[in-house]
Amino acid sequence: MPTHDHAHLIGYSLRCIQEQTYPNFELFVIGDGASAETREIVESVARKDRRIRYFDFPKGQRHGEAHRHIALQQARGEIVAYCGDDDLWLRNHLARLAKLLKGCDFGHMVQINVHDRNEFVVYGGSFAEPDCWRKMRDGETGFFGLTVGGHRMSAYRALPVGWSPAPPDIYTDQFMWRKFLRQPGLRFGTGLEATSIHIASPLRPGWTAEQRTAELRDLFERRDTPELRKELEEAIGKAHEGWTAPAAEPALRRLAGKVIQRSLKIAGGVRYWRPS
Numbered sequence: 001m002p003t004h005d006h007a008h009l010i011g012y013s014l015r016c017i018q019e020q021t022y023p024n025f026e027l028f029v030i031g032d033g034a035s036a037e038t039r040e041i042v043e044s045v046a047r048k049d050r051r052i053r054y055f056d057f058p059k060g061q062r063h064g065e066a067h068r069h070i071a072l073q074q075a076r077g078e079i080v081a082y083c084g085d086d087d088l089w090l091r092n093h094l095a096r097l098a099k100l101l102k103g104c105d106f107g108h109m110v111q112i113n114v115h116d117r118n119e120f121v122v123y124g125g126s127f128a129e130p131d132c133w134r135k136m137r138d139g140e141t142g143f144f145g146l147t148v149g150g151h152r153m154s155a156y157r158a159l160p161v162g163w164s165p166a167p168p169d170i171y172t173d174q175f176m177w178r179k180f181l182r183q184p185g186l187r188f189g190t191g192l193e194a195t196s197i198h199i200a201s202p203l204r205p206g207w208t209a210e211q212r213t214a215e216l217r218d219l220f221e222r223r224d225t226p227e228l229r230k231e232l233e234e235a236i237g238k239a240h241e242g243w244t245a246p247a248a249e250p251a252l253r254r255l256a257g258k259v260i261q262r263s264l265k266i267a268g269g270v271r272y273w274r275p276s
Contacts, residue, residue, distance in 0.1 A: 004064070005034070009085060012217060020092075022092075029054045032060055055071050078154065080151055088197045096109060109144075109193060112235055122238070122239035124239045133181065158183060159180070199212075199219070
């Protein structure tokens with residue numbers, strides 16, 4: 001979890017990770033020139049939870065991507081997941097992502113953004129669709145960000161360059177994802193469940209800290225309710241209404257919104273793709 005200036009929000013993001021159904025993890029919080037208040041909040045939580053470790057770096061280039069590479073050298077696990085310091089994982093996110101990454105080297109769950117006042121918008125795309133994979137690799141599109149992405153450490157170690165400062169015209173996470181997509185021999189996967197909520201700061205210009213905190217607190221408190229789950233599932237179903245499968249292929253309907261899945265391999269709501 002990289003962090004810079006969200007001391008008023010990071011507590012909720014930390015708690016949603018602490019309360020995962022998959023408990024066997026270590027959490028690295030990467031302070032990129034973060035405030036003393038942020039450091040105090042994270043270290044206070046870490047004193048009570050030995051799974052959490054805070055890395056206090058000075059402000060780095062761009063979003064301090066190089067700091068993430070330094071921290072990952074100390075990772076003991078084989079699977080790496082990411083979470084924004086103002087985003088929320090639902091309780092099953094880590095378990096679902098870990099299951100996905102048993103069958104691939106780099107992948108993601110469905111990205112669901114909160115736009116204005118509980119308007120949930122799904123970013124559609126799947127690694128089972130060769131054109132989506134190619135367009136993301138070549139920088140023509142991007143259909144998921146930091147909070148839903150993950151990879152195996154073996155895949156990360158195979159890269160010529162890991163986390164590093166992105167050019168000014170490229171999003172930090174997209175710059176990193178393209179490195180995986182350009183690496184020969186890796187397998188890519190897409191999970192089709194709603195397991196997180198992304199709250200984009202750029203969509204909230206002029207919001208006060210109190211408004212941002214109130215929004216995140218409300219979503220955090222509702223994250224396990226059937227009502228919110230239904231809203232997220234409906235958002236996924238709406239996003240994939242236009243997806244079709246060629247007549248020559250059988251359509252397998254499952255998960256929220258009866259999503260039509262087309263893939264080279266279909267298993268447990270997961271799409272896999274390995275470029276030839």
